[in-house]
Amino acid sequence: MVYLTRKEHFNAAHKLYNPAWDRQKNEEVFGKCANENWHGHNFELYVTVKGNPDPETGFIFDVKKLSKIIQEHIIEKLDHKNLNLDVDFMQGKMCSTENLAIGIWNELLPHLPPGVTLHSIKLYETPRIYVEYYGD
Ligand code: NI
Numbered sequence: 001m002v003y004l005t006r007k008e009h010f011n012a013a014h015k016l017y018n019p020a021w022d023r024q025k026n027e028e029v030f031g032k033c034a035n036e037n038w039h040g041h042n043f044e045l046y047v048t049v050k051g052n053p054d055p056e057t058g059f060i061f062d063v064k065k066l067s068k069i070i071q072e073h074i075i076e077k078l079d080h081k082n083l084n085l086d087v088d089f090m091q092g093k094m095c096s097t098e099n100l101a102i103g104i105w106n107e108l109l110p111h112l113p114p115g116v117t118l119h120s121i122k123l124y125e126t127p128r129i130y131v132e133y134y135g136d
Pocket of ligand 1: 014033039041
């Protein structure tokens with residue numbers, strides 16, 4: 001089994017705010033991320049698929065095609081967007097990087113061709129903070 005990763009990038013705005021709590025509690029829990037007028041991140045997205053190399057190509061999957069699928073179905077929806085307001089699959093959820101990684105997995109999965117197995121979504125919110133999701 002070989003693991004193949006494509007890295008993509010997007011910029012997006014969000015805020016972390018639980019409407020069931022007052023502003024003070026939101027600021028206690030989320031700090032700067034509760035800022036009422038939004039803030040942005042430079043996200044780095046790592047999509048890893050796994051499989052056995054095709055004997056004719058030596059590839060698990062054409063990585064240019066993988067990039068195109070990620071661009072069309074994920075980056076187009078997220079880049080230069082407000083994650084809380086503009087992104088259909090984040091509606092009604094807390095807009096954390098954890099939930100975003102799960103949302104990206106669920107969006108991407110149906111668009112991968114048969115025989116290509118999604119292994120993980122790794123999402124950097126800052127150079128020093130990232131989350132990983134393996135589908136369970
Ligand atoms: Ni943030």
